[in-house]
Amino acid sequence: MKIALVGYGKMGKIIDEIAVQRGHQIVARLNETPTAETLGNPDVVIEFSNPKAAFDNIKTCLELKLPVVSGTTGWLTQKQEIEQLALANDTAFLYGSNFSLGVNLFFELNEKLAQLMKNFGEYSCQLEEIHHTHKKDAPSGTAITIAEGIIRNTDFEAWKLDETKGKELGIFAIRQDEVPGTHSVFYRSEVDEIEIKHTAFSRKGFALGAVISAEWILGKKGNFSVRDVLFG
Incomplete structure (x- = not known):
């Protein structure tokens, strides 16, 4: 081509x-x-x-x-x-x-996990993304896609930068040196935590x-x- x-x-x-x-x-x-x-x-x-x-x-x-x-x-x-x-x-x-193939597999896994977690109110959900300091937008487009996947499958109504509160799903956007991209989803209760994470090693x-x-x-x-x- x-x-x-x-x-x-x-x-x-x-x-x-x-x-x-x-x-x-x-x-x-x-x-x-x-x-x-x-x-x-x-x-x-x-x-x-x-x-x-x-x-x-x-x-x-x-x-x-x-x-x-x-x-x-x-x-x-x-x-x-x-x-x-x-x-x-x-x-x-x-x-x-x-x-990235890995990230798109992560998108699919994220939605399936959200479906499983929907009925377990003792767990709160939080997103975190880490990117290089040159990245102009925050949160990342990838983090927004992850958040939208969770919102589609749970009772959350929107996402926001900061900590999860009520019906708003929180995203922490961290800018650090030359990190190509790391995205994590956490489900935390008083007794344990479930985490799924994708880490890119290069572009x-x-x-x-x-x-x-x-x-x-x-x-x-x-x-x-x-x-x-x-x-x-």
Whole structure:
């Protein structure tokens, strides 16, 4: 495939390396809002930029009828508009808060555990995420996805930054050195604690998942998630 990379930071560079290893051609490496001229006529766009730029980046590509895979978090209040644009332009959009296989397995495990814990009121639930100090959004998109999975399967009504209180599920967002990403879910009672945890050792797992998603989306129309890629 011919791939345009929109957002060429640390993740973009690793995606570049993995895509080339898998036999793809990188036709654009952009850190500015793309245009028809600068994109290089790609088959697919992979967008990992920043929360302020993501909407305009994705919108431009969809209006050019290009399929887009995006892993940028922190802009999702506008996601519905982007999904409508993908349909209106007869192309495809795939969003992932995290493209790692391990994290997506963790998402599934998290929902199953939430279903089990729903009827045991003696346990309180708390989330924690740790990321590198350069990460601009808090909580992480991954933590929000985890929280949404718990809310769907329990009596919680919303999430918030801080400690769990009442119907609000708490997320502690910690920023620490060069940590790629650690996410934990705790269920605590007076007598014990249950914890599930995912720890990323590098960004390569995220990058590989993004490239696999770009391979998968080619030729498709509509809106998708990493779950569609991994689990059908």
